[in-house]
Amino acid sequence: MTIQWFPGHMAKARRQVTEKLKLVDIIFELVDARIPYSSRNPMIDEIIQHKPRLVLLNKADMADRDATKQWINYFQDKGIKAIAINSQAGQGMKEIVRASQEILQEKFDRMKAKGVKPRAIRAMIVGIPNAGKSTLINRLANKNIAKTGNTPGVTKAQQWIKVGKELELLDTPGILWPKFEDQEVGLKLALTGAIKDTILNLQDIAVYALRFLQNKYPDRLTERYKLEVIPEDIVELFDEIGKLRGCLISGGGIDYDKVTDLIIRDFRSEKFGSITLEYPNERLDPTVQ
Numbered sequence: 001m002t003i004q005w006f007p008g009h010m011a012k013a014r015r016q017v018t019e020k021l022k023l024v025d026i027i028f029e030l031v032d033a034r035i036p037y038s039s040r041n042p043m044i045d046e047i048i049q050h051k052p053r054l055v056l057l058n059k060a061d062m063a064d065r066d067a068t069k070q071w072i073n074y075f076q077d078k079g080i081k082a083i084a085i086n087s088q089a090g091q092g093m094k095e096i097v098r099a100s101q102e103i104l105q106e107k108f109d110r111m112k113a114k115g116v117k118p119r120a121i122r123a124m125i126v127g128i129p130n131a132g133k134s135t136l137i138n139r140l141a142n143k144n145i146a147k148t149g150n151t152p153g154v155t156k157a158q159q160w161i162k163v164g165k166e167l168e169l170l171d172t173p174g175i176l177w178p179k180f181e182d183q184e185v186g187l188k189l190a191l192t193g194a195i196k197d198t199i200l201n202l203q204d205i206a207v208y209a210l211r212f213l214q215n216k217y218p219d220r221l222t223e224r225y226k227l228e229v230i231p232e233d234i235v236e237l238f239d240e241i242g243k244l245r246g247c248l249i250s251g252g253g254i255d256y257d258k259v260t261d262l263i264i265r266d267f268r269s270e271k272f273g274s275i276t277l278e279y280p281n282e283r284l285d286p287t288v289q
């Protein structure tokens with residue numbers, strides 16, 4: 001699915017989330033653990049207002065463990081609970097329920113004191129395209145998708161998925177737009193697959209990946225392509241990888257398109273290992289001192 005975020009789309013996406021806010025106790029904000037800053041919706045705080053939230057650092061299996069810990073602390077410092085999960089393998093699912101209960105403990109205690117009958121926590125997942133929303137919903141539903149009846153009192157019928165006795169999840173997630181504030185954010189989104197390749201120049205994405213590896217993980221780059229040295233010059237680096245990998249055009253020159261595809265594919269399929277593309281201490285968020 002190609003999503004083009006025009007102002008009208010953004011307004012609609014926002015309205016859809018806003019409409020459902022009143023139905024839930026908590027928002028599960030799903031972000032990509034490799035780019036927790038760039039994969040957050042820039043207006044999320046404004047959109048969800050004071051609704052309790054749990055940040056889920058998804059695809060933690062593809063991210064650097066130490067970086068993920070730093071991100072959890074970063075959110076904690078902002079007063080937001082965050083946990084690392086792997087929706088594909090179903091890791092962290094119990095933790096989601098536990099963390100939600102912890103966050104909502106006071107609210108539910110108050111309800112109990114007022115004599116309100118105990119009920120399951122109601123939640124909704126929001127996130128940018130490709131963050132893993134459907135994968136997480138399927139995991140939490142655990143194949144036994146037990147759609148409950150419509151919630152009375154709302155004009156449009158809502159379907160809820162029961163997750164054990166403790167949690168009910170809206171079956172349609174809120175899709176929000178990513179940040180488009182600068183080129184680097186765009187490159188990170190493209191490299192991790194959050195935006196369609198056609199939006200950005202593929203070679204720019206591959207160059208970004210190579211530069212990142214050159215700086216942060218030279219050993220992994222050397223090891224993957226069996227490089228003797230890593231040329232500083234990016235064209236030379238493309239040439240070297242092309243030669244070693246046989247990415248050649250018929251006359252014998254380097255086929256840069258092939259090298260480009262190779263690098264992007266290798267990154268996405270974790271041939272360079274688990275990698276986080278941004279750290280909280282890089283002062284990415286202008287609102288953070």
Ligand SMILES: Nc1nc2c(ncn2[C@@H]2O[C@H](COP(=O)(O)OP(=O)(O)OP(=O)(O)O)[C@@H](O)[C@H]2O)c(=O)[nH]1
Pocket residue numbers: 001058059060061062085086087088089127128129130131132133134135136175
């Ligand atoms: N390695 C890994 N891959 C994941 C994880 N969660 C989701 N994926 C993969 O990420 C891709 C996107 O997942 P989806 O569940 O389709 O994402 P979505 O947010 O529903 O995407 P849209 O429908 O575009 O909004 C799929 O290829 C999933 O298999 C995870 O925790 N680890």
